[in-house]
Amino acid sequence: ELKVEQNPLFLSMQEGKNYTIYCNYSTTSDRLYWYRQDPGKSLESLFVLLSNGAVKQEGRLMASLDTKARLSTLHITAAVHDLSATYFCAVSNTDKLIFGTGTRLQVFP
Amino acid sequence: EAQVTQNPRYLITVTGKKLTVTCSQNMNHEYMSWYRQDPGLGLRQIYYSMNVEVTDKGDVPEGYKVSRKEKRNFPLILESPSPNQTSLYFCASSLPAGGSDTQYFGPGTRLTVL
Numbered sequence: 001e002l003k004v005e006q007n008p009l010f011l012s013m014q015e016g017k018n019y020t021i022y023c024n025y026s027t028t029s030d031r032l033y034w035y036r037q038d039p040g041k042s043l044e045s046l047f048v049l050l051s052n053g054a055v056k057q058e059g060r061l062m063a064s065l066d067t068k069a070r071l072s073t074l075h076i077t078a079a080v081h082d083l084s085a086t087y088f089c090a091v092s093n094t095d096k097l098i099f100g101t102g103t104r105l106q107v108f109p
Numbered sequence: 110e111a112q113v114t115q116n117p118r119y120l121i122t123v124t125g126k127k128l129t130v131t132c133s134q135n136m137n138h139e140y141m142s143w144y145r146q147d148p149g150l151g152l153r154q155i156y157y158s159m160n161v162e163v164t165d166k167g168d169v170p171e172g173y174k175v176s177r178k179e180k181r182n183f184p185l186i187l188e189s190p191s192p193n194q195t196s197l198y199f200c201a202s203s204l205p206a207g208g209s210d211t212q213y214f215g216p217g218t219r220l221t222v223l
Contacts, residue, residue: 031210042199043152043214050210088151095159096167097142097212101151 002027002093006100013079013107021074021103023089031092032072034063036085037102043088046074079107111136113215115200121221122190130185130218132200140203141183142167142212143175145196152199158183159205190222 003026013019023032034046047056049065049072056063060083062075072089084107090099113134122128134141142157144167154167158177172194174186183202187194200215 033212042216043201043212045211045213048210090152095140095157095165097154097157098168099144099152099154101149 002029002091002096002098004089004091004098004100006089006103008103009101011103011105013076013105015080015107015109016078018078019076021076021087021089021105023072023074023091023100025070025072025091025098027070027093028067029070029091029093032065033090033092033097034061034072034074035088035090037088038085046087076105079105081107081109083107111213113200113202113213115198115215115218117218118216119219121223123223124191125189128187128190128220130187130198130200130220132183132185132215133181134183134200134202134213135181136202136213137180138202138213139180139205140212141177142201143173143183143185144199144201145169145194146199146217147196155185155198190220192222194220195222196220 005024032049035043047063052067054065060077065072086102086104088102139160143155144152146152153169156175158164198218201212203212
């Protein structure tokens with residue numbers, strides 16, 4: 001059974017600092033996704049990672065995938081308040097999609 | 110505008126009263142899916158559909174039904190809702206695997222079952 005674990009579950013960080021969110025999954029998968037959810041809103045797709053070693057960057061966010069370690073990371077560089085949200089990773093298992101429990105990020109001045 | 114729409118956005122109902130939440134997408138996507146979101150549990154997949162007339166169970170299908178008679182629509186049916194189905198529900202659509210594969214989510218339906 002595919003399980004997806006994220007950590008930390010909650011992250012409070014100061015503006016300008018760097019941090020990493022981790023996403024571990026338990027069985028082989030061919031695709032990994034990162035999503036963002038603002039409070040009271042829907043989910044917005046950030047990245048789709050398709051192969052080992054894949055790295056994608058958008059603004060202050062960079063996602064990477066290590067399929068051998070079954071690990072994806074979402075790195076935040078020089079955090080700003082606008083990045084405050086909940087971030088989810090999700091892993092595909094054949095045609096199903098399994099989500100992590102999310103990391104709630106708060107960026108303060 | 111490319112979008113996934115859900116109706117209703119908010120619904121309060123009573124135990125046992127059948128209800129349907131509609132989902133429609135205008136992007137000609139083949140893959141559609143329903144999720145429920147509960148605090149501390151992330152999103153859990155209820156049902157998904159690879160194409161018209163093709164549906165399959167996700168991780169938490171009990172108490173739900175779906176149908177896919179047209180490509181654009183994927184309604185979620187609760188035949189006899191119970192309080193443990195109180196949740197925030199999201200519909201999503203995407204191209205099939207091998208395409209861009211980004212899932213587009215609807216705005217959500219907040220359901221309360223009394």
